[in-house]
Amino acid sequence: MLALDIRNLTKHYPQFQLRDVSFQLEQGYIMGFIGANGAGKTTTIKLMMNMIRADGGEVRILGKNMAERELELKQEIGCAFGGIEFYARSKIKTLTDTIKRFYQHWDEAAYSGYLRRFKLNENKKVAELSTGMKVKYSLALALSHGAKLLILDEPTSGLDPVARDDLLDLFQELVAGGEISILFSTHITSDLEKCADFITFIADGQIMHSADKEAFKETYRLLSGDESRLNLVKERMIAYKINSFGFTGLIRSADFVPHPGIQAATPSLEEIMIYFAKKEQAYV
Numbered sequence: 403m404l405a406l407d408i409r410n411l412t413k414h415y416p417q418f419q420l421r422d423v424s425f426q427l428e429q430g431y432i433m434g435f436i437g438a439n440g441a442g443k444t445t446t447i448k449l450m451m452n453m454i455r456a457d458g459g460e461v462r463i464l465g466k467n468m469a470e471r472e473l474e475l476k477q478e479i480g481c482a483f484g485g486i487e488f489y490a491r492s493k494i495k496t497l498t499d500t501i502k503r504f505y506q507h508w509d510e511a512a513y514s515g516y517l518r519r520f521k522l523n524e525n526k527k528v529a530e531l532s533t534g535m536k537v538k539y540s541l542a543l544a545l546s547h548g549a550k551l552l553i554l555d556e557p558t559s560g561l562d563p564v565a566r567d568d569l570l571d572l573f574q575e576l577v578a579g580g581e582i583s584i585l586f587s588t589h590i591t592s593d594l595e596k597c598a599d600f601i602t603f604i605a606d607g608q609i610m611h612s613a614d615k616e617a618f619k620e621t622y623r624l625l626s627g628d629e630s631r632l633n634l635v636k637e638r639m640i641a642y643k644i645n646s647f648g649f650t651g652l653i654r655s656a657d658f659v660p661h662p663g664i665q666a667a668t669p670s671l672e673e674i675m676i677y678f679a680k681k682e683q684a685y686v
């Protein structure tokens with residue numbers, strides 16, 4: 403079954419358009435949602451959660467239409483936004499007591515387990531939590547009501563490397579049973595190299611590519627060579643850089659014909675993002 407089925411989502415802001423965003427996530431897998439600042443990740447996630455109104459398109463979650471069955475589906479979705487601010491003067495305990503009443507399948511034992519795992523003290527006030535602790539708290543909430551789909555906007559951004567690694571291990575544990583699926587947006591491509599099964603890449607409000615991680619990387623080639631060879635491939639490249647050793651750049655595999663003197667390698671996710679960003683800068 404598809405955990406997430408997004409079809410032709412469209413949203414018009416005065417200076418930004420999200421155009422025909424479509425992608426799918428099979429149940430039991432982790433998808434990384436990547437793109438530069440302002441590419442449209444948060445807008446897509448808010449549309450998926452029905453937090454803002456779409457101008458067109460459809461969101462199906464766990465086989466059901468989100469617009470028609472929002473209340474029912476929200477029981478099955480755990481959502482966390484990295485930078486969220488909770489009621490600053492409340493204790494965590496008080497806030498949780500309010501939030502948990504909304505969930506039919508609230509699991510107190512799971513919640514206590516996550517508090518321990520994340521080293522969160524329920525008697526602390528929200529204002530006393532560090533950024534990373536706030537992220538962990540919102541994740542503990544998201545994980546404690548039996549959610550089948552986790553939608554997380556930059557969950558790892560405020561965390562130190564050890565806490566991040568722990569969280570990525572937890573993501574892998576969660577999906578291992580095949581029932582839970584995770585979509586998370588991030589700028590930290592090393593997190594995706596570690597734990598994502600699928601990658602969806604958005605640039606300037608449009609999906610550039612959505613595929614399983616290895617196939618995603620194989621769609622592109624990272625070329626390098628002497629500057630004198632650049633003309634052979636320049637026209638078809640997404641973007642390139644020149645330095646004292648020659649050129650390096652990104653091309654779609656389908657556009658690349660091997661030439662003597664041009665080396666081709668599989669790019670990292672970071673390299674793919676960097677060259678796409680460079681392409682956009684060139685058009686500004």
Ligand SMILES: Nc1ncnc2c1ncn2[C@@H]1O[C@H](COP(=O)(O)OP(=O)(O)OP(=O)(O)O)[C@@H](O)[C@H]1O
Pocket residue numbers: 415416417418437438439440441442443444445446
């Ligand atoms: N309510 C709004 N009204 C007008 N424009 C908006 C609104 N919300 C977002 N935008 C614009 O939509 C674009 C995409 O923003 P969005 O927050 O989706 O990007 P993002 O990919 O999540 O970026 P980041 O990585 O920086 O969080 C930006 O240009 C932003 O200014």
